[in-house]
Structure formats: structure tokens, C-alpha cells
Amino acid sequence: MSRIAVFPGSFDPFTVGHEAIVRKAIPLFDKIIVAIGQNSTKTSYFTLESRIAQLEGLFKSESSVSISSFEGLTIDFCAKAKAKHIIRGLRSARDFEYESSIAHMNHDLDSEIETVFLLCDASMSAINSSIVREIHKNGGDVAKFLPSNLKLLQTK
Numbered sequence: 320m321s322r323i324a325v326f327p328g329s330f331d332p333f334t335v336g337h338e339a340i341v342r343k344a345i346p347l348f349d350k351i352i353v354a355i356g357q358n359s360t361k362t363s364y365f366t367l368e369s370r371i372a373q374l375e376g377l378f379k380s381e382s383s384v385s386i387s388s389f390e391g392l393t394i395d396f397c398a399k400a401k402a403k404h405i406i407r408g409l410r411s412a413r414d415f416e417y418e419s420s421i422a423h424m425n426h427d428l429d430s431e432i433e434t435v436f437l438l439c440d441a442s443m444s445a446i447n448s449s450i451v452r453e454i455h456k457n458g459g460d461v462a463k464f465l466p467s468n469l470k471l472l473q474t475k
Contacts (some may be wrong), residue, residue: 324404324435327356327393327451330370331363332451336443338466342406343437345383352400353378355388356383357452364452377468394428405434 326341330353350466355370356362378384389396393405402472405425407418415436422434439446451464 321401322347322402322404323350323352323402323458324348324406325352325354325393325397325400325402326395326406327354327389327429329358329361329363330355330374331361331365331448332455332461332465332469333370333374333377334443334446334448334451334464335448335466336408336410336439339440339443340406340437341378341384344406344435345381347435348404348406349383351384351406352402353384353386354393354396354400354470355386356393356396357388357390364456373469377466392428394432397432398429403432407434408438409436410439410447439450456467 324344324347326337326344328337330337341351341353342428352455353374355367355374357367367388371388372384378386397403397405405422407414407422410412418434418436425432425434446464454464455461
């Protein structure tokens with residue numbers, strides 16, 4: 320049986336912190352699905368199509384990584400993808416508190432799916448998509464917060 324994991328998020332934008340978590344997870348799983356969730360309560364800054372295209376470009380040399388999108392519950396997407404693991408990156412104790420609540424609820428919904436927490440590198444602990452968006456909206460240089468292939472996000 321393949322070890323399939325889903326790394327869900329809005330990834331608006333996908334940061335170097337997100338990339339680091341995926342790269343840490345590659346040796347742990349046979350397949351990783353970076354799953355862009357479409358949240359009906361959020362207005363996206365970057366289009367879904369551009370995020371998918373950029374992530375496909377970023378991970379094109381990683382045969383075990385695929386990009387997808389979904390609506391609804393992450394746990395339902397995992398079931399459809401036959402994934403038994405959800406990957407979540409942690410930057411702080413606050414992230415752990417928030418993510419552990421979600422992990423417990425997901426486990427209550429489907430006890431066969433486990434959440435795996437991976438710590439981000441200390442140098443990336445302040446990187447946050449919301450902050451990167453604000454810097455970008457206000458004309459700031461976000462290059463150091465984004466994977467190198469995401470040049471399109473670096474200019475308005």
C-alpha cells in the first residue's frame with residue numbers, strides 16, 4: 320500500500336516555508352498531493368489557476384508530488400485521494416494549538432487518517448502568506464519569501 324499524504328492549504332501565495340515542508344515530507348511518503356483548498360469565506364489574492372501552474376512548475380522534477388484543488392472538507396478530499404495522512408507545518412506553539420484541534424476533529428471524522436506535523440526551519444518561522452500578501456499589495460519586495468520560480472508574484 321502506498322503512503323499517500325495531502326498537504327492542504329490556500330497557498331495564497333505558496334511561500335518558501337510551504338516549499339520547505341513539502342521537501343521535508345518527500346522522503347516520508349510515496350506520494351504527496353499539494354491540495355489547494357477553495358475557501359468560500361475567503362477572497363483569493365492570486366487565481367487558483369496561477370497557483371496550480373506555479374506549483375506544478377516548482378515541483379515538476381519531483382515525481383512523487385502532485386498538485387490538485389478541492390472544495391469542502393480536507394478529510395473528504397483525503398478519502399477520494401486514498402490518502403491516510405495530512406501534512407501540516409508548524410511555526411510556533413500557537414500553530415500547534417490551532418492545528419492539533421483540527422487534527423483531532425479530522426481524526427474523529429475519519430480515524431484512519433492521521434495528521435503529521437513537521438516543524439518549519441527557525442529562519443522561516445515568521446513567514447506567513449497573509450503577511451506576504453500585505454507586503455505585495457503595498458509594493459514591497461516579497462522575493463525572499465517565495466520559491467524562486469514564483470517570479471510572477473513578485474511584481475504588481
